Amino acid sequence: LIEAARSQGVAALAIRNSYNCGALGYHTERIAQAGLVGLGFTNAPASIAPWGGRKAAVGTNPLSLAVPDGQGGARFVIDQSASVVAKSEVIKRARAGEPIPPGWAFDASGETTTDAGEALKGTMAPAGGYKGVGTALLVEIFAACLTGANPGLVASPFSGTAGGPPGTGQFFLAVSPEATSGGAFAGNLETVAGAFIGEARLPGTRRFGARESNAQGIEVAAETLATLEKLAGIAA
Template structure:
């Protein structure tokens, strides 16, 4: 088999077929396939088609329940709770979204907690979804433990990203901040290990707590927090929101997002939406325009999320190249 060039529609259909074939209901599979499309569109390959064989494996071994039906509750005006029932996070998030959106608009601010969940794909896409609706989105998700505290050697929390997106007033996002608490996303180390490539200095520690550039040793050890203690503090903040506050498993309790061992990870997500009109009215848009201009007016500087926007334009022109080995893994997943 040779490498293939796919349109985004074909990427989504390929992902959907593989997920349904592996045992996911269409209600579970459709939002994951859409998430895969968005990841490939933005050039975030580690969360795109590369992940489909992992999803399929987890459907077959029971780490993700393909027939899960999320349940949504609304215990207080500004609080929405979604039990993912060990299905994909994407379906649970979609299930609670209409109630969440309405609550933000009614209250000015509201939060949605998702528990007994799983990897939610690119976190920034959920924040951007809020921004596209004219809202400010702040999102958290925790992950299986892979990062030790500064000075320690035992992993306590995951890479634990957070994302923030603000509206541009025209149905899009002015900027999207999407970053993990680790020096690099764990998916990048997994990708390097698969290719037999070394990782960069400062990314990870081996099982004995020593710096390593060996990807396999890094996967057996722990990720390094970005900025040392400050990065670990950021990851701990995410853990509090996405796990302790949502009712999801702590990273220490969650099974890995890779491999068949363990039951469902049961991790969590936490989303906060703000209607800027409830706080500063038109002043928010004016302030954000000034802030963005102060960045973009500087030569060589760019707004967070600008690279993804550029990737989108390129993908729409050129499509997505899928190498033969990955296509084979997807077809046989």
């Protein structure tokens, strides 16, 4: 993808028969580190209902944008889902028996709930109301329809083995700034990014800071470590 974008100005990579790709921003950041603007989409099993509906139709469907800093790194990285919060956060709260904040999800009857277990029986709340549903649809078109991957409606869950492999997809775009901006990219980028300096922060800043602080190690809950050790034993 990177080589093609450098030679052609813009290139696309379509992936199907896939699975949860982890942090989508990890992949777009690699594109930015190559001096290109990276845009990524990945779909997921359906968990967001159409605005006003109760039955899930599209997944939390993250999208990511990574912009190069001209020095082999990323000026900023946006990595956000179409839902108010990633579904993994609700799953984590459900396993711990903890409540979720109001507005994160709906129960099976379409009512707002703070019960993580009930939320997993219902649907995730789209970010920004109906606009979040539009974002999820945008991602579904790129990550599923354009790739030939399974739409969220027919993809099996990421958790567990029920239904077999999810077969979801990813779609990445890489764009060479030199090919499209007439040499104005760097200056315009700093004009835009400059508005976030000071009291505000650019998207991904917290991620970069955490990466540095976590280099010395991270704390892992005892139950999580026990689960990982059990899985490692099964794999061995």
